[in-house]
Each structure stands twice: as C-alpha cells, then as structure tokens.
Amino acid sequence: MNEEKVKIYKRILALAIDFLIVTLISSFIIFVLPHNEKYQTASDNNTLLLTMRTKGQISNEDYLEESTKLTYDIYKYGKLENGITITLMVLYFGLFIYFNHGQTPGKKLMKIEVRDKNGNEVSLWSSVVRTIFVTRVFADIVTIILVYSTRKATFVKLYSYFDMGVTVLWLLCPFVAMFREDGRGLHDLIAGTKVLDKRKLPLEEERIVEAKIEEKKEKPKNNKKK
Numbered sequence: 001m002n003e004e005k006v007k008i009y010k011r012i013l014a015l016a017i018d019f020l021i022v023t024l025i026s027s028f029i030i031f032v033l034p035h036n037e038k039y040q041t042a043s044d045n046n047t048l049l050l051t052m053r054t055k056g057q058i059s060n061e062d063y064l065e066e067s068t069k070l071t072y073d074i075y076k077y078g079k080l081e082n083g084i085t086i087t088l089m090v091l092y093f094g095l096f097i098y099f100n101h102g103q104t105p106g107k108k109l110m111k112i113e114v115r116d117k118n119g120n121e122v123s124l125w126s127s128v129v130r131t132i133f134v135t136r137v138f139a140d141i142v143t144i145i146l147v148y149s150t151r152k153a154t155f156v157k158l159y160s161y162f163d164m165g166v167t168v169l170w171l172l173c174p175f176v177a178m179f180r181e182d183g184r185g186l187h188d189l190i191a192g193t194k195v196l197d198k199r200k201l202p203l204e205e206e207r208i209v210e211a212k213i214e215e216k217k218e219k220p221k222n223n224k225k226k
Contacts, residue, residue, distance in 0.1 A: 005183035006195050008174055010110040015134070017106030022092050026085045039081060042073035068156045075147040086140055093131040098124045103198070111198040117184070122193055130191035134173060139166040 046067065053063045075082060096104040102113035102122055114130070116122050122130075132138045146155055146162070169186070177185035177195075184194045 004197065005181065006112050006197050008178050008183075010112055010197075011177070011195060012174065014104070014106035014110040014112060017109060018093065018104045019135075021105060022088055025092075026088045029084055029088075030081050033080065033084075036077045036080070039074060039077040042070045042077065046070040046074065064160060065156065068159045069152065071143075071159065072147055072152050072155050075143055082140065082144065086137055089135045089137050090128060090131055093135055094124070094128045097122055097130070098127040107195075112195055113198050114193050115196055117188075117192050117194055119194075119196070126191045126193055130187055130193050133187040133190055134185075136166065136170055139163075139170075142166075 049058070049063060049066055049070065052058045053060070058066075093104060097114050100108075102115055107113055114122050114127075116126060132141075142162070143159075146158065150158065173185040173187045175185075177183050177188070182194060188194050
C-alpha cells in the first residue's frame with residue numbers, strides 16, 4: 001500500500017498539545033505535594049536566573065554555568081518531582097498509544113495515529129520505547145544517573161556536552177522524518193513505528209475491500225471460460 005507521508009506540522013502540533021496536557025497535570029500534582037526545601041530553593045533560583053538572562057543582567061557563559069549547577073540540585077533533591085514527571089510522560093504517551101489505537105489526545109485532534117512499521121497496532125514495548133525517545137525521558141534518566149554517579153564539579157563539566165548531544169539527537173527525530181519517503185523519524189526507526197493520517201485510512205481500507213469484491217466477481221467468469 002502506497003501511503004502518503006503525514007505533514008510534519010501536524011506531528012509537531014500533536015506533540016505540543018500532548019506536552020501541554022502532561023505539563024499541566026504534573027505541575028498541579030507537584031504543586032499540591034510538599035516539597036523538599038533544597039529542591040524548591042534550586043527551582044526558584046533557576047527561575048530567577050532565567051529572568052536575569054532574559055533581561056541581559058547576566059552573560060550567557062555565567063548563565064550556563066550557574067544553570068547547570070542548579071540543574072544538578074534540582075535532579076539531586078527532586079526525586080519525587082522528577083519521578084512524577086517521568087512516570088506521567090511514560091504512562092500518558094505509552095498507554096494512550098497502546099490502548100487507544102495509536103492515538104494520544106493530541107494525535108486524535110490532528111487526526112493522525114501511530115502504527116507499527118507494517119501498519120498494525122503498536123505493541124506495548126514499541127509504544128514505551130517510542131515514548132522514551134520522543135519525550136526526552138531518556139535524557140532525564142541519564143541525567144539522574146549522572147547526578148548520582150558523579151560529583152557536582154564533574155557534572156558541571158560533562159552536562160553541557162551531554163545536553164548538546166541530547167538536543168541534536170532529539171531534533172534529528174523530526175528532521176529525519178522530513179527527508180524520508182515514509183515519514184519515519186529517528187524515534188520511529190528505533191521503536192519500529194510510523195505515523196499515518198487517520199483520515200486516509202478508511203479510504204485505503206475501502207479500496208482493499210473493493211479489490212476483494214472485484215476479485216470474487218472475476219473468479220466465476222474465469223471458471224466459465226475454463
């Protein structure tokens with residue numbers, strides 16, 4: 001079956017909608033829960049630092065160094081908060097795609113869906129693997145490992161390179177999708193999935209049914225000729 005590639009803007013919009021939903025849910029849960037004092041201080045200071053950078057009150061070099069130190073503290077003392085965010089991301093994207101025929105709320109609004117590379121329903125494993133890469137959960141997991149396996153000074157030296165690599169890898173996902181004929185991004189290739197336009201599926205299925213009907217009609221004619 002020759003499937004038309006889904007427009008990249010639809011995929012980006014669907015992801016943005018889903019990220020917004022998950023962010024609102026996780027922010028509400030984290031807001032009502034008691035916070036670790038060190039985590040709250042680091043989070044507030046990070047917000048203040050970003051404001052200073054926006055106003056030009058701090059250089060980019062100083063911002064990156066201080067922000068990296070605060071990132072270390074946020075991951076070090078925000079076990080509960082980070083755990084909630086990662087869990088919600090995996091559950092929301094992974095389970096919606098698996099149990100809702102390849103559609104998250106964002107994908108449903110954009111009328112697109114995730115299938116495996118052969119066009120079948122996505123397995124739970126593929127759904128989770130895809131989620132880990134498309135939502136940057138893998139970056140959070142590696143960052144947590146770095147925080148608990150290195151000292152703060154070492155983390156500061158390593159994190160900028162790691163973050164740059166993760167950003168490049170994440171941007172490659174839609175970039176690869178744009179230039180492949182089948183529209184599969186890097187995350188799709190890793191998980192063995194692809195994204196299809198939901199509106200086109202009924203038409204394709206209708207063509208398959210029509211072809212089978214025509215085939216049945218042709219069989220009696222061929223038998224008479226024999």
